[in-house]
Amino acid sequence: MLQCEGLTQTYVSGGRRLTVLNNITFALERGGFLAIVGPSGSGKTTLLGLLAGLDRPSAGRVVLDGADLGAMTEDQRAELRAAKVGFVFQSFHLIPTLTARENVQVPLELRGEAAEERAQDLLTRVGLGDRSHHYPTQLSGGEQQRVALARAFVSRPQLLFADEPTGNLDARTGSGIVELMIGLNRDFGTTLVMVTHDRDLAARARRMLRLADGQVVEDVTHP
Amino acid sequence: MNASFVAKLAWRESRAARRRLLMLVMSVAAGVAALVAINGFTENLRTSVGAQAKALLGADLSIGGRKPFPERIERLVDTLIASDSAGGRGQAARVTSFAGMAYVPRTEGVRLVQVKAVEAGYPFYGTILTEPAGRWATLASGGKAVVDPTLLTALNARVGDTLSLGEGRFVIDATVSNIPGDVGVASSFGPRVFIAAADLPATKLLQFGSRVEYDLFVKLPDPSQAQTIAESRRLSLREDRFRIRTVEDDREDLADALTRLGNYLGLVALVALLLGGLGVASATHLFIRRKLDTIAVLRCLGATARQVFLAYLVQALAMGTLGSLVGAALGLGIQRLLPLLFVDLLPVDVEIAVAPKALLIGIGLGLWVTAVFALLPLLGVRRVSPLATLRRASEPAPGRSDPLTWAAFGLLVISIVGLSVVQVQDLRDGAIFAGGVGVVVLVLWLASLGLIGGLRRWFPSRLPYLWRQGLANLYRPANQTGTVVLALGFGAFLLATLFLVQHNLLREFRIGGSGGGRPNLMFFDIQRDQSAGVMAMLAEAGLQADAPVPIVPMRIASVKGQEVRPPATAADSAEMEGPPDGEENREGTEENQEAGNQPRRPGGWAVRREYRSTYRDSLTDSEKLVEGTWWTGPRGDGPARISLDQEVALELGVGIGDDIVWDVQGVRVPSRVTSIRQIDWGRFQTNFFVVFESGVLDQAPQMLVTLTRADSAAVRGQIQRRIAERYPNVSAIDLSQIQQAIESVLDKATLAVRFLALFSLAAGTIVLIGAVTTARLQRLREGVLLKTLGATRRQVLRILVAEYAALGILAALVAIVLSAGAGWALAKWVFEARYDLPIGALTGLTALLVALTLLVGLWSSAEVLKRPPLEILRTDT
Incomplete structure (x- = not known):
């Protein structure tokens, strides 16, 4: 489903060359659940961005469901994301000017598909069926993240990227979100890639990559 | 998609x-x-x-000139109005106009007026409205005058008063409330007095050969023929020094003028x-x-x-x-x-x-x-x-x-050039305008870059912390320096330029006020034999007057040996033709254009106009010699030595040593240019395009003019009245009246210009608010963080003041310097006015702009000061 080979990212900052990711190679099968962990600055988020095609690597390549991201233009990558990829962010990133349901509709509408009913279904599924006309500011953090989950799954993505999905939530709300996400992951057969600091959460993933200084220092597959 | x-x-x-x-x-x-x-x-x-x-014309066509209509033209008019095949008949009416002194014995008021003696029937189209109504129609019955309302004010008179014009006595029967084609303010320069043509001889004002304008208004049996008739007669009439105008001519001229407006x-x-x-x-x-x-x-x-x-x-x-x-x-x-x-x-x-x-x-x-x-x-x-x-990114790359x-x-640039060209309706001017806009934007942008770079390199690190913090905001990432300097600077530039143009245009008119012991009263059309009498009366009244200056009307016969027109006939040259009218002027331009790329020929107008020249042996204080030498010593046998105004010399294409032969009332007077003068026309003084050495024109037909000064309006009124009584043909101009008339026109024009400037001001303020608001979020975050870290509101305020004051000062200064340049260029090339930089007013404007920036900046950041830190941190997602 997702492969990367020799993935390297370097930045020039203040005249110095900074290697953020160094020669990362791994593959993830369809329906897999990968947790990327590591201390701050270890390159987790950079790796996630590269895997999702949000940025171009300095070297190496990413193949997403058979498509080589390096060979695509930015807009082609966007279309690929619209078709196959979902996102959940640490700070939710709901669009503040859209209602909960409209936020959930966006991915479907981008593809030109009928959206209202499915969006409503998903909102009901995450327990917010009666809040669909509320704006993000009228929702709590946990609720916002649930809307974000509904948005991530509404287009039945084959691949879901989550960046510290519980990072802004308290432990109880966070674990609720995790349950929900894992359940949806199972129901939709989605491949899940998640960056997290949360040991408990990482422990629930089938596979865990630990990064340090831009390199994989541990690659564990749970039975 | x-x-x-x-x-x-x-x-x-x-x-x-x-x-x-x-x-x-x-x-x-x-x-x-x-x-x-x-x-x-x-x-x-x-x-x-x-x-x-x-x-506007009041007729289908009009024929006008500065002499009575000769037999030829009378016959022509008769044929024009004769019955056509359809049996319709035309009409003609004569209007004779000249300047004269009007005097109301009851109030002792006296004023230079435009007398218009009209024949019944005029105007054939449009209506002249009077107050009381309907008095225009009875004007022809004789002994009555219909006047501009401004005259009543000036003379402190009312309807029913007796008005004397020369030796004629008239009853003021009504005031004019509307004349078609009337420019309202015109009447304040020379209020009009309409009398019946039949009453004209009784005034005995025409016998002195003063400047009279004769107009014949014709209503044709078939008005559609007007243009054809005018075109076929125009040339032959011009040879006789008469001009013919039609409704269509008027319409075109007006349309041109209005297009410019x-x-x-x-x-x-x-x-x-x-x-x-x-x-x-x-x-x-x-x-x-x-x-x-x-x-x-x-x-x-x-x-x-x-x-x-x-x-x-x-x-x-x-x-x-x-x-x-x-x-x-x-x-x-x-x-x-x-x-x-x-x-x-x-x-x-x-x-x-x-x-x-x-x-x-x-x-x-x-x-x-x-x-x-x-x-x-x-x-x-x-x-x-x-x-x-x-990752939070601040700005798209x-x-x-x-x-x-x-x-x-590119589209933006093309659009601005295109819009300018379309709006100005001239390719070159439009491009210049757009180019100017481009230069201003570029300079403002460079200035903001300069400020950023300069601050970074030579940061005033000795300043107190709060000022440093404020100034540092100008070059920190996501700073607003460029946007604000551009927006504020551009708006300020436009406002300042508009202000400068207005200042200089109006100053040109207001210059030479009546202060400083300068003359404020002028008597002209004095006949030679009246000169001593007039001077004696002035002396009697205790007024100091300059020696009367002679004026000799003349035309050019040849320039540098080249005859410019067929020698005028004796009958023609006995007459005087005034300054060019629009038609002749236009003709002149056409001739110049026909000349194409050939060496410049003497301009039509400068060659054909009537010159009112004088003779004397010294320069006046309003003149400066720019070329050649002033004549000294007795007159030799050669051509008369003359001195030309530099504009006229340029227009005629002559320089030092060139010969001009003049036609002075039928006598050819050869002359040679020996000097060229620059004249300050802004002064209330007698100035001349052409000055002859004395001893040449002394015996030529001439009139005299003299200037004097009287501080009290009462004294000015009294002396005008006395001279008008004794010498009815002598006219007087009271500078303070002219000054008032000019002021009233200027006030109206200024009001209109200011009103239009409001548009720019409104648009500019919106832009400024926009530019400042751009950086508002950033300021909010910083301000709140500083407050969280323990900064007081006063400290946060001071940081903001430092930042906005620096921005305002830079933008305003650059804009004002630019507008000083633009104002100068406009004054020099567009308005041909002299340039003056009102430093005080510009300093005030700068202060105002800085204050405005501070106000808008602080107003948009008021939230920082008002809100508790927590609230913003919470909503800051």
Whole structure:
């Protein structure tokens, strides 16, 4: 489903060359659940961005469901994301000017598909069926993240990227979100890639990559 | 590409932002309002001129000149009005006009007036309205005068008073309330007195050969023949020094003049529209800045750059449409006000009507300007990286290598040039205007770069912390230096330039006021044998007067040996023809154009005009010798030595040593140019294009003029009255009256200009608010953080003051220096006025602009001071 080979990212900052990711190679099968962990600055988020095609690597390549991201233009990558990829962010990133349901509709509408009913279904599924006309500011953090989950799954993505999905939530709300996400992951057969600091959460993933200084220092597959 | 997604997103996205997009709406509205109001008004004006053209002339055609009509012309008129085949009959009426002194014995008021002796029937078209009504028709019954209302005021007289003109006595029967084609303010220079033609001889004013204008107004049996007749007779009439005019001629001249007025006003509208465009750009920029997170999320979710770009473009255009419509409505309202501003300055009564063309053009240009100015900031949307969802990015990367950005930039430049050219209706002037705009923007941009670089390199690290903090904000990442300097600077530049032009144009008129012991009373048309008498009367009244200056009317017979016209006949040369009228002037230009690239020929007007020259052996204090030497010693046997005004010399194409032969009342007088003078025409003084050495013209027919000064209005009135009684042909001009008349015209013109400047001011303020608001979020965050770290409100305030004061000072200074240059260029090349820099006023303007920046800056940051830190941190997502 997702492969990367020799993935390297370097930045020039203040005249110095900074290697953020160094020669990362791994593959993830369809329906897999990968947790990327590591201390701050270890390159987790950079790796996630590269895997999702949000940025171009300095070297190496990413193949997403058979498509080589390096060979695509930015807009082609966007279309690929619209078709196959979902996102959940640490700070939710709901669009503040859209209602909960409209936020959930966006991915479907981008593809030109009928959206209202499915969006409503998903909102009901995450327990917010009666809040669909509320704006993000009228929702709590946990609720916002649930809307974000509904948005991530509404287009039945084959691949879901989550960046510290519980990072802004308290432990109880966070674990609720995790349950929900894992359940949806199972129901939709989605491949899940998640960056997290949360040991408990990482422990629930089938596979865990630990990064340090831009390199994989541990690659564990749970039975 | 998914159009419905774009539309839906645009609609939903704008819901919460509509209030913020209000600034865009207002910017567009200000520009469109100016455009619709001014273009609509100009169109109304043009329509009104077309509709009222016939009444302007009052006849189908008119023949005029400075001498009584010879037999030939009388016969011609007889044939013109003779019955045509259809049996219709034309009519003719004569109007004789000249300047004279009017005197009301009851109030002892005396005033130089324009006497117009009219024959019954005039005007054939249009109506002259009187107060009391209907008195025009009875004017012909004799012994009556109908006068301009300003005369009654000047003479402190009323209807029913007796008015003397020369030796004639008239009863003031009515005042004129409306004459077709009348420019309201004209009458304050020389109030008109209408009398019946039959009463003219009784005044005995014409016997002295003063400057008289004879006009014949003809109503044709078939008015459609007017133009044909005029064209076929024009040349032969011109040889006789008569001009013929038709309704069509008048209409064309007026249309030309009004087009120029329209173009000038159009520039004002264009300035407002461009400022509005700047407002659009800054509003869009601000809007996009606030949307960066949303855009990144959308990109992350798979929206293409194109979809996002289109969604925001649709929003901008929708707001642009709204702004255009609001502006159009506003413009229609203002269009109704404009005629009130121009009421006394225009020759026609402007009928207000909705001008569909102006309306459509206004709305169309509003939309276009929105699109073009919004494009650059909107294109930045395409460069927002989806990565920003994972890491906060401050700003889309600059699109220096983005071909679309360059294309948008090109489109912007082309649009500005195009708009200027269309609005000015002249390729060169439009391009110059647009180029000027470009230079100003470039200099402002460089100045802001200079400030940023300069601060970075030579940071005043000894300043107190708060000032340092404020100044450092000017070069920190995501600073607002460029935007504010550009927006504020451009607005300030336009305002200051408008102010400077106005100042210099008006100063030109106001110069030479009556202060400083300068003469303020002039007596002219003094006959040679009256000179001693007049001087004696002045002396008797205790007034000091300069020795009377002789004036000798003459024409040019040849320049540098080249005859410029057939030798005039004795009969012709006995007459005088005044300054050029429009027709002759136009003719002159055509001749010049025909000459093409050949060496410059003497200009038609300068060659053909009548010169009123003098003779003396010294320079006056209003003259400066710029070439050659002034004559000394006794006159030799050669040609008379003369000195020319430098403009006339240039126009005639002559220099030192060149010969000119003059036709002085039929006598050929050869002369040689020995010097060229620069003359300060702004002084109330007798100045002459041509000065002869004495001993040549002493015996030529001449009249004298003398100047004196009397501080008290009573004394001025008394001496004018006495001289008018004894020498009715001698006219007097009271400078203070002229001054008043000029002031009243200027006040009206100033009011109109100021009103138009308001458009620019309104648009400029919106732009400034927009520019300052751009950085507001950043300031909020910083301010709140500082407060959290323990800064007091006063400290935060001081940081803001330091930043906005620095911005305001830089922008205002650069703008004022630029406008000083632009004002100078405009004064030199466009208005040909002398240039004066009102330092005090400009300093005041600078202070005002800095204050405005501070006000807007602090106002937009007021939230920082008001809100508790926590609240903002919480909403800061």
